[in-house]
Amino acid sequence: MYQILKSEKLADRTWLMVIKAPWVARACQPGQFIILRVDEDGERIPLTICDYDRAEGTVTIVFQTIGVSTAKLEKLQAGDSVADFVGPLGKASDLIDEPVEELKKKKILFIAGGVGAAPVYPQVKWLHEHGVGADVIIGARTKDLILLEKEMEAVADHLYISTDDGSYGHPGVAGKVLEELAAQGTKYDHCVIIGPMIMMKFTCMTTKKLGIPTVVSMNPIMVDGTGMCGGCRLTVGGEVKFACVDGPEFDGHLVDFDQAMKRQQMYKTEEGRKMLELQEGATHHGGCGHCGGDH
Amino acid sequence: MDVLKKVPVREQEAKVRATNFEEVCYGYNAEEAMEEASRCIKCKNARCMTGCPVSIRIPDFIGHVEKGEFKEAYDVISDASSLPAVCGRVCPQESQCEGVCIRGIKGEPISIGKLERFVADWARENGIKPKKNDQKNGKKVAIVGSGPAGLSCAGDLAKWGYDVTILEALHKAGGVLTYGIPEFRLPKDGVVQPEIENVKSLGVHIEPNVIVGKSITIDELLGEEGYDAVFVGSGAGLPMFMGIPGESANGVFSANEYLTRSNLMKAGEESTDTPIVHAKKAVIVGGGNVAMDAARTALRMGAETHIVYRRSEAELPARVEEVHHAKEEGIIFQLLTNPVEILVDDNGWVKGVRCIRMELGEPDASGRRRPVPVEGSEFEIEADTVIMSLGTSPNPLIPDSTKGLEISKRRCIVTDPETGRTSKEGVFAGGDAATGAATVILAMEAGRKAAKGIHEYLSNK
Known part of the structure; x- marks a missing residue:
């Protein structure tokens, strides 16, 4: 059993939990994910890692209540436990393998859609800790759904907020903020987009138009998370890839989002x-x- | 009694079992087992033993069964096998022990598998455990994966006094015995879990939810974690697909995914949360044991089920018994048939499979006659679910994270098959991770040989 040390409601249907999981905390890197099972009858839920503390042996996750398993999970409180918590899974973000000096030469942008702020955060934090600056755009439907604003502010060079309904920050989608920045002459060399598939699809169109190499993080349906089931397969540049072992990050300009979105409905x-x-x-x-x- | 014939084994009636997940074969009772054992002529030069990958002293245990000494029979078997209740059910006996039985020359061989199963089941029902060795030798061995290779390696090493820890990536132990082979062939709570408990009762520790290559590396296990040796029994890997149009449509699954949902996650049961598609018409592509398992699972969940296989019946890689059971249950075999396209509806779901008829041409490199398409023979099978059972390619997690581990062209871990030694000092491997997809018993054999290899290596170190 894996104990929940903290449970905090971040927004409507959106929760943050800190969980004791030394096997994951010892080895995880930004960009990787975990799989948890709430109880003995629960399904295996993949969730991207939001933060970790190696000394404490803890891992932070953020999730949205969308189905029966996440509904069970949100009911748990600090002191309760989940049955299983395994990882880290998937490959770490490519950024952490690049020499820091090379990274410093690049102008890097992260675009987070809704709950996507959670997996974006550890990457920006990692870069910040290594002296590499990055800009961040967080977009959401409405003000209440903007997550981790304070945390992100502390590690990002510039933080931009956008809301679809204009209730906070720039009105419109996150991609629009990027277009405005580009129009003002800001040039980015690398972009990471994490959020709902539809948001990633359209934001990738914007970065493609602007000629910015773009990475997205895919979170498809999966069972084991170790390459065994192939349920998470998606088409990237015409080739079949498994998100769990080949990803979760892929070239956003090569991912077949339409197919991935259909598979999400399975x-x-x-x-x-x-x-x-x-x-x-x-x-x-x-x-x-x-x-x-x-x- | 006809000594030339096996004592028949009772089975659940085909029409009934096609609608449930209860075990197909009931096995022998004590009287039937003793009667079958009496057919054995206890050869001095027992050919059956040479046919057994783990070298069970078969005439010895059968001799005990004949006299009703079931506990003694169990002791003989458990000297050689950590998982007899499993092997008695899933070994391909017809090509191993029973295949070389002298009785088989002029009649039917002794039903060695069913006798092994009887003894193991009897021991379990009577609370008999394998003997534990409390004499520890102070050496630590880590085992990657709790499938048949890992369990048999762990069992032997524990008996010899090693401190053994198995690291398992999934939340439940057993590997393919748990996630792959269905309940109706190998009951999980009834047979698999008690066998794993037996291995644990030897002092083996199993740690679930640890992915070697991710949570921890082999170099770390041998370094800071202080293990003297590591055995890699991480099993088969990534499912293969055909590369035909429509394969990413909703309703197309690998057999691994479909079976894992059904077996490991218990999807389809009322109390569990993991979803599974309840097919109305399922097409399973492939002819191996895994294809039979997937087909018979889909059938039990209510689907009209077709198996599509590109060669003829003689080439089906599945065990004869599995094919026989599948046919009895009403699975439709489309032999000499190959899919060319998966047909997809407007919502992205499977609606059928376009197939082409095949004929057998000249023998290929494997010696089997190569199937070639018959021009103009294309036809469609209606289906809402397609399950691809085409084998697997090795998992990259361990090779990618371990320095100095030699990998073959087929991306399997290179080993000395007699000792399980790899190119890396202190690292041994066996089972599907080393050979590519094979059988439970061959993985157990590799696990036992590696246990011996590890014992020799650490004794001389």
Whole structure:
């Protein structure tokens, strides 16, 4: 069992947890992810690492409640435990393998969409700790969904905020902020985009137009996370890749997002059915469009 | 009794079992086992023993069974095998011990597998455990992976006084016995977990949720962690796909994924959260044991199930018994058939498979006649689920993270097959990680040989 040391609600349906997991904390790097299981009947949920403390043996994760398993997870509090917590999985961000001197010559931009601020944070923090500056744009639907603003401010050279509804920061999507910066003459040599697939798809179009090499972090459906099941496969530059062992980071201009988004929907009905059972118990009798009626 | 024939084994009726996950074969009871054992002529030069990868003293244990001395029979078997209840169920006996049995020349061979299973099940039901060695030799060995190779290696080393820790990447021990082979062939709570408990009762420690190559490296295990040797039994790796159009559509799975959801995650059971697609019409591509397992799982979940295989029945790599069971249960075999495209609907879901008929041409490098497409023979099979069971390619996690470990062209770990030694000092390997996908018993054999190799290496160090 892996103990939860801290649980904090960051925004609507969005939680941060610090979990004791020495095997992960000892080895993890920015860009990698973990898999956890809430309880003995739980599914294996992949989540990107948000922060870690090697001395304390802890790992920080941020998650959004989207299905039955995350709904179970958000109910847990400090002092409770999750059944399993394994990692680090996937490859570390390419940035950490580059010589620091080379990185310092580059102008690097991170664009985080919604909960994507969580996996962006450790990368910016790592660069900051190694004396490498980076700019960050955090975009979200609305003000309440902007995450980790203070933390990011402490490690980013420039932090820009955007909201779709204009309730905070620049009005519009994050890509629009980049276009404005570019119009003012700011040139970036490298961009990392992490967020919902649809956001990554469209923001990649912007960076492509601006000619900025771009990396995205993919979080598809997976089971084991070690290369065994192939459920996380996606097409990158016409080749089939496994996000768990070849990724999770890929060239954003080569990823087939449309296919990845379709695959993301694979279990939507199954998941919807379970979710309704959890919310409504035996009182649910169909009509939701998900469950096919009371069967 | 006809001494030329095996005592028949009771099985769940095909029509009934096609709708449940209960074990297909009931196994022998004590009377049946003793009767079958009496057919054995206890050869002095027992050919069956040479046919057994782990060299169980087969005539000895069968002699005990004949006299009703089941505990003694168990002691004989557990000297050689850490997982007899598993092997009695999943070994390809027809090509091993039973394949060379003298009785088989003029009739049916002794049903050695079913007798082994009976003895192991009897021991479990009567609370008999393998003998533990409390004399520790002070040396530590780490084992990567708790599948058949790792468990058998761990079992032997523990018996010889080593302090053994198995590091397992998944949350549950057993490797392919747990995630791969279905319940109806190998019950998990009934058979696999008790066998693993037996290995633990020898003093072996199993640490789940540790990925060697990620959470910790082999160099760290041999260095700061203070292990004297490491055995890598990390198993088969990444599932292969065909590279045909439509393969990334929703509803196309690797057999690994489909079986892991069903077996390890218990997807489809009421209480669990992991989803699985309930196919109406499933096409399984491939002809090995894994393909049979995937097909029979889909069938039990309610699908009309087709197996598509490009060669003929004679070349099917699956065990004869598995093919026989699959046919009895109503699986439709489309032999000499190869998929050329997966047909996808507007929502990105599978709606069918376009196939082409094949015929056998000249023999290829493997000696088997090469299947060649019959021009103009394309046809479509309607399906909402396609399961690719084409084998695996080795997992890169350990080779990529271990300095000085030699890898073959096929990306397997290079070993001396007699000792399991690799190119790196103190590192041994065996099972699918070294050979590519093979069988449970061959992995166990490799685990035992490596245990001996490690013992020799550490004794002379």
